Amino acid sequence: MSVESLSMAKAINLGLRKAMEHDEKVILMGEDIGPLGGVFRVTEGLQAQFGLNRVLDTPLAESGIVGTAIGLAMRGYRPVCEIQFDGFIFPGFDQITSQLAKLTGRHEGSLSLPVVIRVPYGGHIGAVEHHQESPEAYFAHTPGLRVVTPSTPHDAYWMIQEAIAGNDPVLFFEPKSRYWPKGDVDARASGIPLHTSRVVREGTEITLLGYGPMVNVLLAAAEIAAAEGTSCEVIDLRSLSPVDYEPIVASVQKTGRLVIAQEAPGFVSVGSEIAATVTERAFYSLESPVLRVAGFDTPFPPAKLETVYLPDADRVLEAVDRAMAY
Amino acid sequence: MSYTAATVQLLSPEGELVASDATAEYLPYIEKLSDEQLREFHRQMVVIRRFDIEAANLQRQGQLALWIPSLGQEAAQVGSGYAAKPQDHIFPAYREHVVARIRGIDPIRIIEMLRGISHGGWDPKQNNNFHLYTLVIGSQTLHATGYAMGIQLDGLSGTGDPDKDEAVIVYFGDGATSQGDVSEALVFAASYQTPQVFFLQNNHWAISVPVTKQSRTPLYLRPSGFGIPGVQIDGNDVLASYAVTSANLDAARGGGGPRFIEALTYRMGAHTTSDDPSKYRDEEELDFWVKADPVSRFEKYLRSRGEGDAFFADVAAEGEDLAADIRKRTLEIEPPPVSKIFAHVYSDPHPRMQEQSAWLTAYEAAFEEGQA
Numbered sequence: 001m002s003v004e005s006l007s008m009a010k011a012i013n014l015g016l017r018k019a020m021e022h023d024e025k026v027i028l029m030g031e032d033i034g035p036l037g038g039v040f041r042v043t044e045g046l047q048a049q050f051g052l053n054r055v056l057d058t059p060l061a062e063s064g065i066v067g068t069a070i071g072l073a074m075r076g077y078r079p080v081c082e083i084q085f086d087g088f089i090f091p092g093f094d095q096i097t098s099q100l101a102k103l104t105g106r107h108e109g110s111l112s113l114p115v116v117i118r119v120p121y122g123g124h125i126g127a128v129e130h131h132q133e134s135p136e137a138y139f140a141h142t143p144g145l146r147v148v149t150p151s152t153p154h155d156a157y158w159m160i161q162e163a164i165a166g167n168d169p170v171l172f173f174e175p176k177s178r179y180w181p182k183g184d185v186d187a188r189a190s191g192i193p194l195h196t197s198r199v200v201r202e203g204t205e206i207t208l209l210g211y212g213p214m215v216n217v218l219l220a221a222a223e224i225a226a227a228e229g230t231s232c233e234v235i236d237l238r239s240l241s242p243v244d245y246e247p248i249v250a251s252v253q254k255t256g257r258l259v260i261a262q263e264a265p266g267f268v269s270v271g272s273e274i275a276a277t278v279t280e281r282a283f284y285s286l287e288s289p290v291l292r293v294a295g296f297d298t299p300f301p302p303a304k305l306e307t308v309y310l311p312d313a314d315r316v317l318e319a320v321d322r323a324m325a326y
Numbered sequence: 327m328s329y330t331a332a333t334v335q336l337l338s339p340e341g342e343l344v345a346s347d348a349t350a351e352y353l354p355y356i357e358k359l360s361d362e363q364l365r366e367f368h369r370q371m372v373v374i375r376r377f378d379i380e381a382a383n384l385q386r387q388g389q390l391a392l393w394i395p396s397l398g399q400e401a402a403q404v405g406s407g408y409a410a411k412p413q414d415h416i417f418p419a420y421r422e423h424v425v426a427r428i429r430g431i432d433p434i435r436i437i438e439m440l441r442g443i444s445h446g447g448w449d450p451k452q453n454n455n456f457h458l459y460t461l462v463i464g465s466q467t468l469h470a471t472g473y474a475m476g477i478q479l480d481g482l483s484g485t486g487d488p489d490k491d492e493a494v495i496v497y498f499g500d501g502a503t504s505q506g507d508v509s510e511a512l513v514f515a516a517s518y519q520t521p522q523v524f525f526l527q528n529n530h531w532a533i534s535v536p537v538t539k540q541s542r543t544p545l546y547l548r549p550s551g552f553g554i555p556g557v558q559i560d561g562n563d564v565l566a567s568y569a570v571t572s573a574n575l576d577a578a579r580g581g582g583g584p585r586f587i588e589a590l591t592y593r594m595g596a597h598t599t600s601d602d603p604s605k606y607r608d609e610e611e612l613d614f615w616v617k618a619d620p621v622s623r624f625e626k627y628l629r630s631r632g633e634g635d636a637f638f639a640d641v642a643a644e645g646e647d648l649a650a651d652i653r654k655r656t657l658e659i660e661p662p663p664v665s666k667i668f669a670h671v672y673s674d675p676h677p678r679m680q681e682q683s684a685w686l687t688a689y690e691a692a693f694e695e696g697q698a
Binding site for chain 1: 446449450457462467471474475479506507513517670671677
């Protein structure tokens with residue numbers, strides 16, 4: 001069967017397995033990723049299949065994981081690091097931003113650093129502090145890094161392989177809330193460039209743009225809007241850095257309106273950046289200001305408040321109404 | 327000052343070999359050195375000291391943004407630098423100018439960094455595995471440990487063939503021992519039993535903060551808490567540095583796991599040319615270390631072995647020649663092309679680099695058109 005119905009967690013597992021079979025220099029490192037298979041079981045069975053030298057259970061130290069991955073990449077390996085949760089990436093932040101992101105430039109072309117850092121991120125899992133955050137903007141802001149995030153099992157399957165095959169550091173954000181729902185994964189599909197956005201629903205009156213965990217929310221909002229008589233186009237950004245602007249600009253030129261949604265706080269965020277760029281590139285097509293729907297500019301609240309904090313279809317539709325009112 | 331009963335010293339301040347139970351395991355490494363190798367040790371120490379003075383002068387004259395002196399640390403660096411075999415990998419901090427030179431780096435490459443021409447830029451593979459300087463304190467210890475993990479995964483340590491086995495030596499300072507990355511590197515090294523030597527130059531000062539503020543225990547004891555053997559050496563004794571580093575690299579290459587050396591030395595000059603040590607340390611301390619000077623100690627030893635004035639004059643002349651050459655070439659360095667801003671941020675093509683590079687080209691061309 002080339003097409004299977006898999007959860008995103010299983011799809012990433014399959015993608016990792018393929019990448020490891022394809023290139024023996026691909027190694028996995030992280031906390032609890034061996035016999036346990038990671039706290040989300042994304043690496044389940046891989047140590048048993050590939051051995052202790054290909055799947056490394058590391059000491060509990062994020063800077064150590066990233067810093068030693070850099071050294072391994074200098075030696076010719078292609079490390080794929082798992083950071084256990086979004087909020088735990090910050091002990092590794094210095095190695096990621098000051099070293100991983102800059103060492104290629106520092107070497108003036110003699111060194112590539114094909115290091116992938118997988119980060120489960122986002123809310124809707126009812127977890128304690130530091131376990132539901134969306135820190136992608138810090139990394140999108142950092143020159144030298146690439147930042148991507150899938151929204152479906154199929155995209156997760158091929159995007160993780162593309163991220164590993166590339167020669168630059170990639171932050172691979174995995175939406176935790178989408179780990180378990182199943183979707184069709186076509187194992188034959190390959191060759192899609194990593195940094196491409198995708199129109200996932202066509203429409204004519206307004207464009208809804210999101211990524212990772214928000215794409216499903218946008219599709220739900222579009223469905224409701226359609227029932228109410230508004231035709232929404234939905235775009236899955238997929239790559240946060242670099243951004244594939246062409247489909248976005250083309251869509252806005254068609255619809256004249258854009259709402260951007262994300263779980264992360266809105267201030268100085270991926271949504272802010274795209275709003276500014278689309279305003280520059282499609283100014284004469286815009287019928288209304290580009291609107292953003294985001295997490296509030298607060299720390300992620302205790303989990304019983306997460307459904308209030310996180311944008312849902314209603315908050316997206318409220319923005320759609322405001323945009324359509326112009 | 328901070329010498330302890332455990333400090334390994336092979337050459338006394340009077341320039342005499344120290345034969346004792348403590349030195350017995352290391353002296354064979356010295357006995358194998360040829361007269362020519364001993365002369366090279368001295369030549370490198372003297373020449374780099376002259377280079378160091380010239381670079382500091384260039385900074386004072388506005389030709390460099392900054393200089394990072396290595397004055398006083400020559401023996402620790404030359405001995406350990408020569409202890410590394412060609413197949414070994416060296417991860418420096420940013421003061422190991424003579425180790426760079428030993429591994430074939432043209433010192434002008436270091437000058438370029440401090441003149442604002444590059445952030446490093448040499449290819450370690452083309453320069454005898456001498457990796458780039460790292461300015462964030464202690465970060466390189468993790469890269470070195472990861473690299474050593476890679477050697478181990480490649481099966482190239484502990485093979486039983488000493489010519490094939492590889493190891494890593496990483497340099498860092500007393501200030502770096504307070505950084506989390508250094509502790510994490512020790513944890514990973516111990517956990518994976520990497521073929522690696524941690525070479526700590528305790529020069530007693532992290533800019534203005536004394537080592538006593540970084541650690542209440544002698545630093546060579548710290549690795550024992552990580553399960554890594556530590557040894558303290560007189561870092562102003564080039565023979566101790568060479569022999570003890572050789573012994574520990576041999577052990578690491580042979581599959582004995584990571585090792586840790588604390589070399590007691592002294593930053594005789596400022597931290598950098600932006601620093602003013604007169605504000606925080608006293609003359610008495612400096613006097614102690616001037617008397618322990620690594621270069622004059624080794625000169626005494628060489629003279630006791632019959633080396634004459636002609637050799638020392640020749641070495642001094644080589645230092646003068648290098649200084650003159652560096653001065654001349656520093657003044658000839660052209661600024662880098664603006665394309666360097668975008669050239670190697672990524673390895674694979676990247677649309678923002680292409681767009682912004684094209685924009686800058688057009689922007690600059692517009693000025694040229696305006697002038698025409």
